[in-house]
Amino acid sequence: MLTGIPKPEKTPEIKDTKKEKEKKEIKEKLDELISDEKIEKEERLEEKSIEKQLKKWKKGKEKKEVKPLPEEVKEQIVFYIEYNDIQLNKKVLTEKLDEILKSTKDSRYEWDNNFKKELNIKLEAVKAFIEELKQNEKVIKQKMEEPFIVQKINSNIESKIFQLENLTREHKLHKIDRETFEKLREKYKQEKTDLESEKEDLVVGMKLWIQELKLEKAELASERKLNKGRFSAKEISEEEYKENDKNFDLKLKKITAKVDTLEELTK
16 A cells, blocks of 8 residues: 555636626626516506596596686696796706816816817807896796686685685674675675686696696606617617707606696696
């Protein structure tokens, strides 16, 4: 028996790092696909839900004739929407202005004349746009009737309730006779009913508008998703994808602003 011969060392297990990396990449890709599919499913369900709500809303209102919004009311709503749209655009331009101002601190601004000239042109253009928005804001503000008609009606309804309460109290205290009390009570009650009916007609028309905007928003979100898919499939460049996505984002914000404005005006 041979002695003194060292036993061969056990060969360490060699991991196939390339294969492990490939497995990891495949897993990450699958996770991403599953996540995207889940998001798409949620978006489809949301879109179908909005469509269903809109159809249900329209069907429900067909039973009771929906009065079209008066032209002067629609005009006022447009003024309110435009006013809030200006606020959104001012915010976007102000952020853009801040970006440009930060760029002026770049060292190139001091020695690169082309860089400086380009920035100064952008700077003046953004300032001009902001000033133009401010002028438009003043014009629209003068055309806006404040408070909005729904809020005016709310105030008038509260006045009728207050008059009815006072009338009842005064009658209980025997400060007015029965005949006068009944005449005035019927008058105030009818006026209150007419105001509530006018408000309901306006709110119904505005809520229908809101539902249509929400459906438009859902469709736009689907188009934005397609833009991402086109980029993933290398149909469009990253630059084009980002530009499209930026436009979709702005459009969605504007629709959201319209919905928020309308919802606020119905209160």
